[in-house]
Amino acid sequence: MSSSAFVKQLSGDFNNLEKRLSIWEKLNLDLPLLFAIVVLTGFGLMVLYSATDANQADMRRQIIFIVLAFIVMFIVAQVDVRVMRRWAPLMYVISLSLLVVVLFFGSTANGAQRWLDLPGLPRFQPSEIMKIVLPLTLAAYFSRRSIPPRFKHIFWSLVLVGLPAVLIAMQPDLGTALLIGVSGIFVLLLAGISWKLVGSAIGAGVLSIPAMWIFYLKDYQQQRILTFLNPEKDPLGAGWNIIQSKTAIGSGGLYGKGWLNGVQSRLDFLPEGQTDFIVAVLAEEFGLVGVMLLLVLYLAIISRGLYIAAVSNDMFTRLLAGSITLTFFVYIFVNIGMVSGILPVVGVPLPLVSLGGTSIVTLMLGFGILMSIHSHGKTAFRYAN
Amino acid sequence: MINDITLKDHTQERRIFLSRLLIGGIIALLLVAFIISRLIYLQIYQYEFYSTASDNNRIYSQSIAPTRGLIYDRNGVLLADNKPSFNLTVVQENVRDLDASIGLIQGLIELPDEEVAEFKQRLRRRGVPFSSVPLTFALSEEEIARLAVNQYRLPGFQVEAQLVRFYPLGAPIAHALGYLSSITEEELRSLNAEEYRGTHQIGKTGIERFYEPLLHGQVGYETVEKNARGQIMDVLDRTDPVPGEDLILHLDSKLQLAAWDALGDYRGGVVALDVETGGVLAMVSKPSFDPNLFVAGISQTAYSLLNDPIETPLFNRALAKYAPGSTMKPFIGLASLDYGVRTRDYQIQDPGYFILQGDSHIYHDWTWWVTETGHDLVNLAKAIYQSCDIYFWDMAIDLGIDRMAEFLDQFGFGKNTSIDISQASQGTLPSRDWKMETLGQPWYPGETLNSAIGQGYTEATPLQLATATMVLANKGRWRQPILLKRAGLLSEDIQHDSAIPDISLQNPDDWDFIHQAMQDVVHKDDGGYRNNGTAYPYIAMLERMPYHMAGKSGTAQIIGMAADFDNDLEVPEQFRDHALFISFAPVENPTIALAVFVEHGEGGSGVAGPIAKTIMDAYLLDEQGDVKQEFLVEPEIIPEQQLSSVAPSLEAL
Incomplete structure (x- = not known):
């Protein structure tokens, strides 16, 4: 096919497209992604209604946050993300400063200093902002550098990842620190970092486990891992959560006990049933079929995200979309993995389903970026032609 | 480019x-x-596994302990009650610092470290979080008050009520009723574990033990749904427990207390039987113990007091075997008549001692120790009312041990004939076969002499003596002794046919002859010294009696006396003779049969006799000292009267 014919066909396609440009595309919204998210949040609210024992206040708060999150997503989708590339270094510096500030002036909850009360702003966790800003910064960094990255660039990018991760780990919030680190690492991996390096890094990580165990992990963190390895050792204490969540999941069977009939959560056997362990409630009430439906919805979102990353036409948006999508997957895997007993318990909510507003807003902000990448990418290409 | x-x-x-x-x-x-x-x-x-685990989490089949049946006496007096008791329980999840809290409690109430250790064991065994575990039992009102004042400092601790057994009459009736106490591990193994889920105590002795299956009732179940804090959210299914049967005993608590008082400071045992039914009217063993101590859980020091080697308050003397002494004479005398070995008029000349041919030993009568003479001319009647040993030794040679044993066996000696007094000793009824089987030795003629006066190998319990006296009073008609009158307040009295055949004599008039001889023991006064009844100076001589009482004394030797023993010396208590007295009354219409045993009481007639008379009076006489109307009329219409006198007092409960 000659290049002129190719261009002609492409422009023809786009002309057709422009004719059929739907209301969704005018609004910069990605219909498949939006559809999957709406169904998922709807399903999530149903499960939450049961998990909170029809608690009016919790439900109202969650619905308000979901609506707010959709608005945030809509607004972000209107902005061309490429504009943000320029602002990325500044955003990184501001976010990092906030992480420093929270260490000194943050308010303490559950033994960790994570929340920041700034006058004129709602209470928020700076680490939530970093979840978006770090992939953005790294994507911007590598989009200007050669692919695969050179060693020097890898080093500096690791510094960029390490600074916020260490600051968050100091709060202490090891789970979030690891997930933020992972979102940064994903950018490196997608940027083509050599497998040799990845392999030796993993090797070094495994070798450092004993040293980490002795010098770094706190008692309660060690306890969590020991409990994960043998929950029956202390069934009424540390092992209680995981035993009860496995019981909830297993007793759900293939079809579940039916909506609002989950006894494990209704009778308070399942702790954190509205938040981190909500998938156990879902599994108990809707059975394997219900969890499969949930996974299908998640996979729909992830595959759409990967598709957007794949068809995106510049390295910045590719890396950004890829990192956001894969990090989203890690959240799902870590949460369901810990609730079903294949990973130790780390405080990670189930994306878009667990009770808790901030994480939903952050996630939807991410989806807004994905939609922006897709929508503005197409228009950019169109304008380029 | x-x-x-x-x-x-x-x-x-x-x-x-x-x-x-x-x-x-x-x-x-x-x-x-x-x-x-x-x-x-x-x-x-893993669905099956987790499904079961989930159900086990929330669904509890908790047993509901049945309420134990109450025990009343024949007049509706409550003998065993269920009373609320208060325990201190702990929900560990609600306690801030368990050891500190227990320390605080130890400052408020008496709580020994051993109890705390037992509690910690219970705490480890509990299955569900948020379930309450008892720390200590039977709190006093003062202790409850002290805990209530400090409640704010003791989150997770709670005073809970529970029904426990209470015996209002305490010690005097303890040996008859028995008591409830904690189920031991050993008992748990032999019990139906299902029936005793939720029940912590079980009858250990007496009525409480024998009628355990009746008193206990049937366990109930409740299937409930509990949440993780152990709160009951829903009752899914319920089967009510069936309360235990209320028992009405033949026991007359007034007579029981009268017998208890009549024993005074003596140790001993008393059994009184209703001649008409065989019902046990009184069963006393003294000293006794407070059965309520065992219900609450007895302390080590209190228990060691109950194991005093001389007082032995836990030992039931009414059911223990002792040498019956001369109380056997009416029965053996009757045997000599029935076997034709002696006639009523046959007389011997009693010199005060007896020599058995081929035996170097000289057997002395009790009179020998007093005056070194005998009873002069003695026939059977006199041999009974004067308790002449020589007559019985002389007769026993002709009767022989085997016929003696055969005859006494019909009166229930050597076996437990009671229906519901399983802890009673069987006593010992010696014979040639018995000695060969038990000791592997042949029988010696001298041993027949001992048996003829209720000494030697012969042993009988106060219960057996009372039973034999009842059969004697009944002229051979058997009634087996029984404590239980009826089960269930509204049901009929228990009728039971005696499994032991009635005794028929060759000449039924012999019954009346023996009755008369026994009446003479108490009432015969003509002829003065050595011709009156042995008990006459201690009973009928002292006051006019409105009824006739038949009796026979017994003074059983603990050790043999040397021939030159100085009778004026004080004998140390543990070597003094046991005193016994059997009796029934009124002689014309026997209503009550009685056996009194006084440990180291020395005088059968002098000590045990007056005690028997006091007990008889308590049963037969009204407040004016006249014989009660019911004992003057024919026994056929008595049951109706008794029923109507019981009913109102039961309703009042």
Whole structure:
């Protein structure tokens, strides 16, 4: 096919497209992604209604946050993300400063200093902002550098990842620190970092486990891992959560006990049933079929995200979309993995389903970026032609 | 050129990115597959296991202990009650610092460290979080008050009520009723564990033990749904427990207390039987113990007091075997008449001692120790009312041990004939066969002499003596002794046919002859010294009696006396003779049969006799000292009267 014919066909396609440009595309919204998210949040609210024992206040708060999150997503989708590339270094510096500030002036909850009360702003966790800003910064960094990255660039990018991760780990919030680190690492991996390096890094990580165990992990963190390895050792204490969540999941069977009939959560056997362990409630009430439906919805979102990353036409948006999508997957895997007993318990909510507003807003902000990448990418290409 | 390179770079970069993205996607899919396989494992393969675990979490089949049946005496007086008791229980999850709290409690109430250790064991065994575990039992009102004042400092601690057994009459009736106490591990193994889920105590002795299956009732069940804090959210199913049967005993608590008082400071045992039914009217063993101590859980020091080697308050003397002494004489005398060995008029000359041919030993009568003379001319009647040993020794040679044993066996000696007094000793009824079987030795003629006066191998319990006296009073008609009158307040009295055949004599008039001889023991006064009844100076001589009482004394030797023993010396208590007295009254219409045993009481007639008379009076006489109307009329219409006198007092409860 000659290049002129190719261009002609492409422009023809786009002309057709422009004719059929739907209301969704005018609004910069990605219909498949939006559809999957709406169904998922709807399903999530149903499960939450049961998990909170029809608690009016919790439900109202969650619905308000979901609506707010959709608005945030809509607004972000209107902005061309490429504009943000320029602002990325500044955003990184501001976010990092906030992480420093929270260490000194943050308010303490559950033994960790994570929340920041700034006058004129709602209470928020700076680490939530970093979840978006770090992939953005790294994507911007590598989009200007050669692919695969050179060693020097890898080093500096690791510094960029390490600074916020260490600051968050100091709060202490090891789970979030690891997930933020992972979102940064994903950018490196997608940027083509050599497998040799990845392999030796993993090797070094495994070798450092004993040293980490002795010098770094706190008692309660060690306890969590020991409990994960043998929950029956202390069934009424540390092992209680995981035993009860496995019981909830297993007793759900293939079809579940039916909506609002989950006894494990209704009778308070399942702790954190509205938040981190909500998938156990879902599994108990809707059975394997219900969890499969949930996974299908998640996979729909992830595959759409990967598709957007794949068809995106510049390295910045590719890396950004890829990192956001894969990090989203890690959240799902870590949460369901810990609730079903294949990973130790780390405080990670189930994306878009667990009770808790901030994480939903952050996630939807991410989806807004994905939609922006897709929508503005197409228009950019169109304008380029 | 530059453009080319950039373009080439872009393609290359895009290729690298896409391959990495593809790998990322594949890994994600693999991990999702891993999660799905995990879920299939949990929800399909392990479904049964977790489904059961989930039900076990929330569904509890808790047993509801049945209320134990109450025990009344024949007049509706409550003998065993269920009373609320208060325990201190702990919900560990609600306690801030368990050891500190227990320390605080130890400052408020008496709580020994051993009890705390036992509590910690119970705490470890509990299955469900938020379930309450008892720390200590039977709090006093003062202790409850002290805990209530400090409640704010003791989160997680709570005073809970529970029904426990209470015996209002305490010690005097303890040996008849028995008592409840904690179920031991050993008992738990032999019990129906289902029936005793939720029940902590079981009858250990007496009525409480024998009628345990009746008193206990049937356990109930409640299937409930509990939440994680142990709160009951819903009752799914319920089977009510069936309360235990209320028992009405033949026992007359007034007579029981009268017998207890009549024994005074002596140790001993008393059994009184209703001649008409065989019902046990009184069963006393003194000293006794407070059965309520065992219900609450007896302390080590209190228990060691109950094991005093001389007082032995836990030992039931009414059911223990002792040498019956001369109380056997009416029965053996009757045997000599029935076997034709003696006639009523046959007389001997009693010199005060007896020599058995071929035996160097000289057997002395009790009179010998007093005056070194005998009873002069003695026939059977006099041999009974004067308790002449020589007559019985002389007769026993002709009667022989085997016929003696055969005859006494009909009166229930050597076996436990009671229906519901399983702890009674069988006593000993010696014979040639018995000695060969038990000791592997042949019988010696001298031993027949001992048996003829209720000494030697012969042993009988106060219960057996009372039973034999009842059969004697009944002229051979058997009634087996029984404590239980009826089970259930509204049911009929228990009728039971005696499993032991009635005794028929060759000449039934012999019954009246023996009755008369026994009446003479108490009432015969003509002829003065050595011609009156042995008990006459201690009973009928002292006051006019409105009824006739038949009796026979017994003074059983603990050790043999040397021939030159100085009778004026004080004998140390543990070597003094046991005193016994059997009796029935009124002689014309026997209503009550009685056996009194006084440990180291020395005088059968002098000590045990007056005690028997006091007990008889308590049963037979009204407040004016006249014989009660019911004992003057024919016994046929008595049951109706008794029923109507019981009913109102039961209703009042």
